[in-house]
Amino acid sequence: MQFYGQAPQHDLTYSDVFLIPSRSEVGSRLNVDLATGDATGMTLPLVASNMNSVTGPRMAAAMARRGGLGVLPQDLDDAQLATGIRWVKRQSPLWTAAFEFDAEEGVADVLRRVPPVAGQAVAVLRGGVPGFVLEASHLERMPEDARLGDLGHFAAPVRPAAELADARAAFDLLEEAEGRLAAVEEDGRLVGAFSQRDALRSTIYPPNVDADGRLRVAAAVGVNGDVASRARALAAAGADVLVIDTAHGHQSSMLRAIAAVREAELGLPIVAGNVVSAAGTRDLVSAGASIVKVGVGPGAMCTTRMMTAVGRPQFSAVLECAETARHHGAGVWADGGVRYPRDVALALAAGGAAVMIGSWFAGTCEAPGTVLRDEEGRVYKESFGMASTRAVTSRFGGLSAYERARKMLFAEGISNSTILMDPKLPSVDDLIDIIATGVRSSCTYAGAGSLAEFRERAKVGIQSAAGYEEGKPLPVSW
Numbered sequence: 001m002q003f004y005g006q007a008p009q010h011d012l013t014y015s016d017v018f019l020i021p022s023r024s025e026v027g028s029r030l031n032v033d034l035a036t037g038d039a040t041g042m043t044l045p046l047v048a049s050n051m052n053s054v055t056g057p058r059m060a061a062a063m064a065r066r067g068g069l070g071v072l073p074q075d076l077d078d079a080q081l082a083t084g085i086r087w088v089k090r091q092s093p094l095w096t097a098a099f100e101f102d103a104e105e106g107v108a109d110v111l112r113r114v115p116p117v118a119g120q121a122v123a124v125l126r127g128g129v130p131g132f133v134l135e136a137s138h139l140e141r142m143p144e145d146a147r148l149g150d151l152g153h154f155a156a157p158v159r160p161a162a163e164l165a166d167a168r169a170a171f172d173l174l175e176e177a178e179g180r181l182a183a184v185e186e187d188g189r190l191v192g193a194f195s196q197r198d199a200l201r202s203t204i205y206p207p208n209v210d211a212d213g214r215l216r217v218a219a220a221v222g223v224n225g226d227v228a229s230r231a232r233a234l235a236a237a238g239a240d241v242l243v244i245d246t247a248h249g250h251q252s253s254m255l256r257a258i259a260a261v262r263e264a265e266l267g268l269p270i271v272a273g274n275v276v277s278a279a280g281t282r283d284l285v286s287a288g289a290s291i292v293k294v295g296v297g298p299g300a301m302c303t304t305r306m307m308t309a310v311g312r313p314q315f316s317a318v319l320e321c322a323e324t325a326r327h328h329g330a331g332v333w334a335d336g337g338v339r340y341p342r343d344v345a346l347a348l349a350a351g352g353a354a355v356m357i358g359s360w361f362a363g364t365c366e367a368p369g370t371v372l373r374d375e376e377g378r379v380y381k382e383s384f385g386m387a388s389t390r391a392v393t394s395r396f397g398g399l400s401a402y403e404r405a406r407k408m409l410f411a412e413g414i415s416n417s418t419i420l421m422d423p424k425l426p427s428v429d430d431l432i433d434i435i436a437t438g439v440r441s442s443c444t445y446a447g448a449g450s451l452a453e454f455r456e457r458a459k460v461g462i463q464s465a466a467g468y469e470e471g472k473p474l475p476v477s478w
Helices: 057-065 076-092 107-111 136-141 167-174 196-202 226-235 251-263 278-287 304-308 315-327 341-349 389-395 403-411 427-445 452-455 467-472
Strands: 015-022 047-048 070-073 099-102 119-125 129-135 158-160 183-187 187-197 218-221 241-245 270-275 291-295 331-336 352-357 377-383 417-420 459-462
Touching: 015 341, 015 427, 047 057, 047 427, 057 070, 057 076, 070 076, 070 241, 076 218, 076 226, 099 107, 099 452, 107 136, 107 389, 119 136, 119 183, 119 187, 129 136, 129 183, 129 187, 167 183, 167 187, 167 196, 167 226, 187 196, 196 427, 218 226, 218 467, 226 241, 241 251, 251 270, 251 377, 270 278, 278 315, 291 315, 315 331, 315 341, 341 352, 341 427, 341 452, 427 452
Parallel strands: 047 070, 047 352, 070 218, 099 119, 158 183, 218 241, 241 270, 270 291, 291 331, 331 352
Antiparallel strands: 015 459, 119 129, 183 187, 377 417
16 A cells, blocks of 8 residues: 555544545456455455454354454353354255244334344244244334244245356346345255355355365354463354454453463464554564554444543554554454445455454344334334443453453443444445445556555545545435
8 A cells, every 4th residue: 555645644543535446457346255264264354343243153154254254242151152153064055054943933023123124034843843934024014022933925936056056047047036135945944044145155256165165164262260271162162263352452351361372372363452553463474463443432333532542543553553464464343434336345445354344233133133114103122332341240240240340341332322224224235235335446456456556546635524434425415
C-alpha cells in the first residue's frame, strides 16, 4: 500500500481514507483470489468474532462453508466448546443443517429462534429424527399455536444428495422447487437443506476445509488458568485454529499464555491479541503467535476509548502492525471498526490478512440468541460487549457473590444493544455476498488479482469528513 501524496503525520481510521483507482488488467471481479494464503486455510478473508452474541457452532459452520472462519468464544466451558467444535466438523461443506424442532412444538417456538424469512430451513423431528423440512417463510402466516407436526403439507421437496452435488445441475433442478429450496436426503435420512442460492454461492466461495474435507473452526482461550491444557482439549476436539484473546494483549500474561501453547506443540496456528502497536505485535510474534489480532476500542459494543482513552484509530493500527508482522513472518487480523464493505477493503489494503467482524454479524439468522420484535414489529437480536456487565455475569457465574460483585465493578462495554435484522439480508450469507462483492471490486480498481497484489498496489488518499459524506448514496431525493 502507498499513500497518494505525502504520508500523514497523524493516525487515521477507515472513514479518513479512500482508495484511488489504478490501471487494471483484471477483467472480472470473479477472477480475484481472496484466499489469505496462510495456515488458517481461508479462501475468504472474513472471521466471525469470538463474541457470545455473534459466533456459535452454526455461525462457525456458515463462515467456513463460504471460505471464512468463525471463532467459538472462550466463555463456553470445555464440554460446550468440544461439542460445538465436533458439530461444526460434522457439517457438510455444501448444504446447511436445518434448525431442528420437535413435531409437538408450535410455530411460536420456532419464531423465537428463526425469523420467518426465505432460505432458512426448519427440520421437524419425529422420534428425534427429521421427518420433513419447512422453509421458515411459510411460518409468517401461520397461527403461533399451530403444531409443527401438522404442517407437513408445506414440506420442501426431498432430493438425494447425489443429485445436488453438482452445483450447476442443482441450480437448474431447484428452479422448479417451491421457494427454490429442497431437503437433502442421504442414506435414507434427511441431513440438511440446499437452496438455489446455496448452489450459486458454492460456485463462487470455495469452502475452508481441512485435509479431510471437513469445515475448519477456530476456538478462543483466555490468558488465565491452565491455558495449555485447554488448548490441548480444543485441539483434541478438532479445532483448527487457536485464538488467545484478552482486551490488552501486550502484557506478560499473554506472552506466557502464547509460550505455553507454543510449547504444547499442537501444530495449529496461534492467533493472539489485541494490540495496536509495532512493539506489541513484535512481542506477540516473538512469543509464538503466527497471527496477531489488531484493534483496541473500534468495535460497536466497546466503550474502552470513552472509559479509558486507550486505543488507536484502526486504519493506522492495522497499517503499522501489519508491516511489523510481515517483517517477522506473521500476519494480522483487523479486529473491529468495520461498518461497510469499503472498511473491509481498506483493512485489507492496510495489510490485514483477514478482517474480524462482530456486531455486523450479530443480527443474522446464524448468530446465537433469541429473535425479538420491537414496538414497531421490527425483528432484532441483542448484542453485547465481552467486557460488559452482562458478559462478566455469565463468565464468572461460578464465583461467590462477593467475588462476582468485585469483578462487576470493573465491567465496561455495552450490555444490551439492539441489532436489527435486515429483512432483505437476514443471513450471514447475504452479508458475505455484499462484503465480498465490494472487496472484489476494490481489487479490480487497484488492478489486483489477489489479496497479496491488493496490499502491494492499493493507493490510499486522505479525505475530509465532507469527502466521506459525499461518497454516501442518497436513498431518497433531495
